[in-house]
Amino acid sequence: MSHYSHKTTRFERNLATREAPWVKWTLLTLSLSFFVLFLILPLVSVFFEALRKGWEVYLLSITEETALAAIKLTVLIAIISVPLNLVFGVAAAWLIAKHDFRGKQLLTTFIDLPFSVSPVIVGLMYMLVFGANGWFGSWLVEHDLKVIFAVPGIVLATIFVTFPFVARELIPLMQAQGRDEEEAAVVLGANGWQTLWYVTLPNVKWGLLYGVILSNARAMGEFGAVSVVSGKIRGQTNTMPLHVEILYNEYNFAAAFAVASLLALLALVTLVIKTRVEHRASSHFNASHMVPADINTLSPRVVP
């Protein structure tokens, strides 16, 4: 929120709008102590526990065979599910924000569904559909296809859980921008793809990137849905969050926290990128809405 800082300062300096000091300090103390107690301290403790037995153990824990397999699988899942969600998200947002059709409200509700369904239920849903005793279970066995307890199942569960992130990020942005530019493009002869590619997407690129980052963070960190469908086969269907849980349950705390620290690092990196994107997006937004006050004096010519 650094781009607002100059405004806040001016607001705060103004006697008429300034809160009493005790209000200010109480609020600050409250929020800061909450922040330290529930966010900073646990995060620091993860790194502390990870490095408690020294660097060697730490490195060994994350380069050990099953750990590497978990990291690879997690990255693979993200590489598959994030681009798919990018495409789905853009398509859904484009439909909802720029077109009118029957059942639009229903589609909007469906996009929010993954947010309201518990991830464990999501996993169970896929078990019921693709599991050995599920609807397609026997058909899948006949054709020697593995979905549950294999990579496809994990990908499906991850896509479901992360589905809303891109669309949810784009819909309000696209709606706020209206349809004027798209209409202008169409009147000028652009077809649907050209309009999407040259007009709509460039206008939402920062929001899109933001949605992708959030989607990626969730895809790599997803536990509940994945834990149901993965089967937790070490070295095969174990993602990083699942690997951490197994190590922890085996009282292998140093290794568990070492892998967990990687996820925490990912979270921190995501946070940094997200902040920068937000900053870029807001400065981009401000620039596009700022008209220099003296613009008319710049014009050397007058309309006849």
Added chain:
Amino acid sequence: MSIEVRNIHKRFGNFTALNDISLNFESGQLVALLGPSGCGKTTLLRIIAGLEQADSGIVTLEGEDASISSVRERQVGFVFQHYALFKHMTVFDNVAFGMRMKPRAQRPSKQEIKDKVHELLNLVQLDWLADRYPSQLSGGQRQRIALARALAVEPRVLLLDEPFGALDAKVRKELRRWLRKLHDELHITSIFVTHDQEEALEVADNVVLMDHGRVEQVGTPEEVYNHPATPFVYSFLGSVNLFHGRVEEEGLRVGADAVPHTQDNFTEGSEVFAFVRPHELQIVTDTGYTQGVAAKVVRVLSFGVSARVELDGLDRDKDQHFEVELTQAQVAGLALTPGQHVRLVPSRLKLFDRPGYVSADAVSNPASV
């Protein structure tokens, strides 16, 4: 290119935006669609462009039914009220957009595009802004770029939706004159939507007056101003004074007063609206005078070329206000003071029937019906 719309109907839910509109736009003309907000003028423009679908009725462009062709195929230039410039592109890229979107076979070469863009930017006199972004331009400049962009695809017809609506009064006036000049050079059939009667009368060859989804009158600015066909047109084109009255043998009966009138195509006893423009009313200060409507002076505004006198009707129940426009010399001669009782005598009176009006006499004396 000539444009014809026939029996266009359009509803939005329960709201009738267009009710059986049929119009003919001749080739090479600059036509204004004029009316208050919500009268359907923008909807009609968007239907002609193909951005909106009519519920029924057809649009023909040069005799061809356009209903089947998509927006892209209609080759119309559309200028939006809020410019709709592509924010992330430079002025040059904005103007070049239409040419770059053409299928490869029809697309001009890079050099041709470049030449054409500079030609158009010169036409709107903004060539020096080619590398700027829309956010760096003033409103008037943005609208001229939007116009250049629309012209880049060599449209057969130019449609402008409240093109000057978002600009301040001074820039509006300049751009208005400039648009007229541009049209005289290009002779491209143009329709523009406006709610500003001055703008429509000043710029257009023909004016289409619309209200509540209907066409009220079509004609040249002179025709619609001097011979308004309906009460709506009369009151929409400039300030008016309105009297409710009944036609009688000796003149028009307005409340307790009698006003002389010259229109003889109204039968005696018919209830009418009578309109008078502010400059068509005379103020008589002679207290012995019995003709005209009695009123009381409220305010005298004597600045500018002409002076305006604001008056109230004497009938308190009706809460009537009048406005009279006089020359400065006339006002000085009358020496009016606020509160003074005077009589208003119209030099020209325009009467319209009051449809569906039941006169007070008819109610109190049903036997006479």
